[in-house]
Amino acid sequence: MAKQPTVISTWPEKPDDRFKTILESQDITVLSMPLIEIDTSFFELKQNINDYQWIIFTSKNGVRSFLKKYKPSPVNQIAVIGAGTASALLEEGYEPDFTGSGYSGEKFAEELQSVLGIGKNILLVLGSLAPDLLTKSLNDNNQVERVNVYETKQPENINERILSRIKNDDYDLIAVSSPSGIKNLYHLVSDRLKVPLRVVSIGETTTSAALKPGIEVKATAKNQSYEGLAKTVLEVLNRTG
Structure with a gap:
């Protein structure tokens, strides 16, 4: 057998x-070995929440951490990446106005540019370690405020x-x-391995992080969930x- x-x-x-x-x-068999803990960060918005035309979430942790302190108003439109982030928002009683494909951060940035238009005031809700890809992508034609609402350790x-x-x-x-x-x-584990790690990644950002120290990624999920x-x-x- x-x-x-x-x-x-x-x-x-x-x-x-x-x-x-x-x-x-x-x-x-699935064995759980958590390698991160989520800490909700102290954060304050620079503007009144009604002043943002769009609020953008890129993770479940971002949704949950943000909504502990602030509640979107009817004037805010909400964009999320992937079905997983959308489900976290729905669990809190809010429905996204736009759900990105979830294939990668780069793809999400492209999708957002066509949806948001120009001249918008945008709140980008992220974890402290998230790259500035979306901020840089959207900043050319809009006013983007990044807020870090959680950190991982x-x-x-x-x-x-x-x-x-x-x-x-x-x-x-x-x-x-x-x-x-x-x-x-x-x-x-890097200094105590008998053979290279066999890793499967949830998305392109995680895969890129794995490749930097030379970790082989067997596959990257097409749907980031x-x-x-x-x-x-x-x-x-x-x-x-």
């Missing part, structure tokens, strides 16, 4: 984990049993969902038939 594949997830555990549900339905306690499995090459794939997750993974990441894992493991 063939050995049941093992995939290691690296984000904080959550009750409704579509990634885990999809893979376990295909008889794949490495947890104080890491599951040593799962970490040992990575060091001993006792797994099939590691699923990563953020540049900070990649950074923390590399810091923990946990469900898209799960489907990519199935493809890599040849479980799509």
